[in-house]
Every structure is written in structure tokens, then in C-alpha cells.
Amino acid sequence: MSDTFDLINNIQSGCSRVQKKHFVKNETITTYIQKRNQICIIINGTADLIRYDLNGNKDIVDKFNENDIFGEAFYPVHTNNELTVISTTDCDVLFLLHDDIYKKCKQNCKFHNTLSSNILELTLKNAIHQNTRIEVLSKRTIREKLLTYFSILSSKDFSKSFTLPFTLTNLADYLSVDRSAMMRELKNLIDEGFISKSGNRIKLLYK
Amino acid sequence: MSDTFDLINNIQSGCSRVQKKHFVKNETITTYIQKRNQICIIINGTADLIRYDLNGNKDIVDKFNENDIFGEAFYPVHTNNELTVISTTDCDVLFLLHDDIYKKCKQNCKFHNTLSSNILELTLKNAIHQNTRIEVLSKRTIREKLLTYFSILSSKDFSKSFTLPFTLTNLADYLSVDRSAMMRELKNLIDEGFISKSGNRIKLLYK
């Protein structure tokens, strides 16, 4: 994507303390503990944001892909549990300091301006992601959650047919519902003729 | 807040097409139809983001307060229903054009830099809001939703006691659960000694 591309091209000339690091699969990229000044951007690869609660239960809070922006700065201060970002493939990550973006650079340097614009773009994309998820999660039944999510995917692809960006197991996590209950409801939707499904390709049959 | 304050102070000097408008209670501030270039900031007052679905049902999607940033740019493109922002009190709203923020100003003018920095801050605050809601909504039971939300409010206030920022009716909407079911669960939490409640002031009694 040109956004991040511009940014990388400008790192050399920058007056900011920007680092780029490489991670192999299953490494800890960062933990959300007293790093509210750190903002991260995935240049390539994928990672999971994982919560370990007090009982040691593991829970995938978010999934990050190429060009996604993340960091403790995006999260409420929360003392009860620990958030950790772990690479799910090999990946390259850019680490920026929030203050370097926020505080106005006295020289009005080109790097700062590029940085601000790019990060605004990435942050907006992030907001769209989040609002999509909120719209889906705020539906009360599994059926409505599925249909809402499908409808958004359909709008995005301009087509009644689309491929799920997840495994069904991960879809259940995304919708925050029990997997078996979701499977049951998917079956109902198929039996009642609302959708058809082969593998993780879905087709909407209504309207 | 100093963020928005800085911004307003700089409007006069700006090269950008910024408008400030006043609305009385119950006016339509904007609709999310083909305004993906429009970004709005509430200077003061409050507003609701409302969805009208195909059956004409009304649903409060989000609530905005002073210094909140919003606009179609934050939402997925979605053909099925209409989103409208309506003032719930008298309010003043700043209208910016996304392109004016995104596209680099050739003169590196002071206004542009202030704008970018401020909007990044507001956008980050917005992300924290959204992630809070996602964390709460992704809990599977009403009990967990309540306790998670309470725990976040408690962390924010550095206290086991805090005041709900909503009426109970609006809290049920925020948690996306049936109000009567939520009341039942609140009562259970009180009876089992997890919390105490008087009016909309909550006290956590555990740990």
C-alpha cells in the first residue's frame, strides 16, 4: 500500500525515532504494559492480539494484517489482564513513538507531515474495522450476527457471493459466539434457503 | 479540551475549507450518504448516530459527546441502511474535509499541522472508545458484559465506586442486551454480593 510505502521511504530522512524490526512466527512483538507511547504498524505478515486473563485463559482479542496499526495507545488502561501481540507468520513491524507524531516538529519537516497523514489514514481504516465489528457484535442473535456480517462482506465485494476471510472457527471468535451454536445456525440458514455455502464461500440467496 | 481549542484558534488562519455550524436539539447534523470526505467534530453538546433499517426501525448506533470525532469515513460502506446523526442537545459542530487533512499542503502551513495532530489525537480517543465497547460486547453473558464494563470504569476512575455515564436503559443498549434481562442480572449481582448500587452509582465489592 502506498501509505506505508511512503512512510518507509521517508524513514531515512526522518528526525523521529522510528525502528523497523523483523519477527519470525510465534514471537512476541510487544506487550501492552506501560507502552502507551508506542505505536506499531505491520509492514507485512500477520499477528494476533492476545489476552491472558487472571485464570491464565488465552483469548484472541484482535487479528492484525499487513498495514494494520496497533498499540497500547488504542486501548483503555486496564489493570486486570495482560495484552500481548504475537506474530502468526514471519513479519516486519514499524515502531513509532506517539509523542513524535503528536508533538509538532519545530522544523515542519517533510517526514513529520508524511507520518501524520499516513497514520491518520491507517487509523481511519482501523476505525472502519472496529465499527464493522461493533455493528456485528451488537446484534442479539447468532442469526442476525451472521447475516449482518455477510451483508457487509457482500457490500464490500459488490457481490452476493464472497469468501470468508476466516476459518469457521475464527468466524465464531470474531462474532463472539459458541462455535457449535454458530454451526447450527449456519445450517438453519442453509436449510431455510437464506444462503448457500461451499467451503468458506458464501452466497446470499435473499432479496 | 486543548486539542479542539487549538484547532478552533487556527481556523481563521487556515487554508482549509472548514465550517462551524450551530444546531438546536433534534436537528439532523449529517447523514452518512456519499459524504465519505466529511469529518465532523463536536465542539460542544451531544448527538446520536441513528440507524433506520429497512423496516423503519430506529436504533441508536453510537452516542457522541464534546470533542468526539465522527463521519461516514469511519464507517464501512453499507447499502442496506441509512445512518443519521441527530443532535440530542444544542450543539456546535466543526465540518472538515478529509482530503484537506490527508493531502499534503504544499506550503507546510501551520494550520495543516495543527489539524493533523489534533485529529490524530481525537481519532486515538475514538479508537479507545471503540475497543472498550468491543471488549464488552465480546463477552458472552450479560453478567460478564456488566462486570467487564464495570471493571473498565473502575480502572478509569481509580476507584471501586463510580457513576454510570448512562441511564440503565441506555446501558442496556450499550451492552446490546435486553433491558429486563440486564436488570435481572444486575439484581443477581447485588443479591450475590458482587456489587452494590444506589441510583446509577455502582460499587464493586469483590477482590
Add this chain to the structure above:
DNA sequence: ATCTTTCTGTTGCAATTGCAACTTTTTAAA
């Protein structure tokens, strides 16, 4: 090519939730 792990698909059952339908209390408006 075999083994191991992850994912898909199912089902019974108990627990939770939403819905509908009320009453009472509080707040706002005329």
C-alpha cells in the same frame, strides 16, 4: 507416507436470554 493437529460438523441438555406485559417511580413539559 504416516502421524498429528486443527478444523468441521453434530447432538442432547441445561442455562441464559429475549420477549411481552405489567406496575411503580422519576423526570420533564405544559
Add this chain to the structure above:
DNA sequence: TTTAAAAAGTTGCAATTGCAACAGAAAGAT
């Protein structure tokens, strides 16, 4: 200050969901 409109509080009941516990299929690893 009376009236109207929200909000809070309750309850029975039916529907949905989560949980547990499987078996089979697919994908990765050795």
C-alpha cells in the same frame, strides 16, 4: 401543579445459546 413521558423494576415463559463430548475431514509436519 397537574399531566405526560421516560426510566426503573418485575415476572412467566418460550426460544436461543453455550457447554460438553463426540466423529470425521482436511491440512501441516516429520
